[in-house]
Amino acid sequence: MSDMEKANILHQLKSEFDVPPELLEMLLKQISNKDIKENFARITSGLTIEDSYKHIFSSLPWIKNISGLHQAQAEKYKKNFQIPDYLLLVENSQKNNFPLLIDVKYVKGAATQCSIIPKQKHTLRQYAKAHQQPLLIAIYWERFGYWTHNCLSHFGGKKQNKIDWQTAICNDLSHLLSDYTFRIDQPFYRKTIFPKPADHSNRSHARHKKYGNFDSIFIGKSIDKLSKEDELFYSIIIDANFNAKTVTTEDHENHVCLIEEFSSQPSMIKTSQWLLTITQLMNIKPSLEVNEMHVLEMARYVIVDLMHRLGYSPSYNIPPNKNACTDQLFELAYKDTIVMRDYLQG
Structure with a gap:
């Protein structure tokens, strides 16, 4: 077993168990590679992003399977082949599944460019070619809280190994995985009823900082035609992505009625981006499950x-x-569809 594989196992151990610092230090000493040992925190931050990728994208409807490809690889094979991070099965327009290889990259902080070591680019491409499977590079841009999926051929520069965020977003293929982008070109509205006096007792529920817990909510594209929504999770989904503009506040004897407007300006929002903001708003791990259901899968259903x-x-x-x-x-994804026609004509 290589030292990098040992680091990966140790990362998984930390993710699943409360590992005391002294035990972590003892296990790290068993990694002989000095660079891996000293950069364990940086390495595991990348592995955390890989884990986040798995949880975010496994919640999407066209993803039928995500398999981690963290097999042990003999050193003699690494000269010609590098194993990507994941193998996906993706449902296409014909309701059939096709395989897709994914290698995950992490662009930290304020950086706006992703680079791949030329040798790594070559060995990833060789692996995909040998297995006759398409390959995409999944890039997490921390500065924007945004995932893109790009072909290796979208990388440029002198060594054809760099891509900036503008190029990555313009050529993003995330929708192949049902990571839809929605264009919000007209405002919508929410009416919320809060009982009086304000109830702040149930802190596990979504609530307004001033008016307390919700009694009921109504949502629609017209103030005059709002539909009652029994599931308050819809309100959390809205708050995770949109800034509210108060239209009216009516103070009644037994309740307060608040009407808000959302997105008076056109905006674009991608499903994976929305799911990330939900994890941040609710302060939850992407892996969280409730009643044996993945929270992000539930959130994706509500978004769509x-x-x-x-x-x-x-x-x-x-x-x-x-x-x-x-x-x-x-x-592979859109044969005989309007999307394929638009691609050919675009």
Whole structure:
């Protein structure tokens, strides 16, 4: 077992158990590679992003399986092949599944460019070619809280191994995985009823900092046609992504009625980006499950249902930089669909 594989196992141990510092230090001493040992925190931050990727994207409907490819690899094979992080099975427009290799990259802090070591780029490509499976690079841009999926052929520069965030977003293929982007081009409204006096007792529920716990909520694209929503999770989903503008506040004898407007300006929001903000707002781990259901899967369902009910349709980005990789993936995912027609005509 290589020292990097030992570091990966130790990371998984830390993720699942409360490991005392002295035990962690003792286990780290069993890693002989000085660079890996001294950079364990940096290495494990990247592994945490890989774990987050798995939980975020396994909640999407077209992903039928995500398998981690962390197999032990003999040193003699690494000269020609590098194993990517994940193998996905993705459902296409024909309701069939196709395999897709994913290698995860993490662009930390304020950085706006992702680089791949040229040798790594070559060995990843060789692995994908040998297995006859398409490959995408999944990049997490910490500065924007945003995931993109790009072909290796989207990387440029002197050594063809760099991509900046603008190029990555313009050529993002995340929608192949049902990571839809919604265009909010018209405002919508929420009416919330709060009982009086303000009730702040149940701190496990979503609540307003001034008016306390909700009694009921109503949502719609017209103030005059708001539908009652029994599940308060819809309100949390809205607050995770939109800033509210108060329209009216009515103070009645037994309750307060607050009407708010959302998104008076056009905005674009991607499902994975929305899911990330939910984990931050609710301060939860992406792996959290409640009653044997993944919280992010529940949130994704609510997002898609809310957008459908409000009449906002998903959009599918057509990359300006078309190449053999994008040709293959659009054919695999969207054969005989309007999206494929738009790609060919775009």
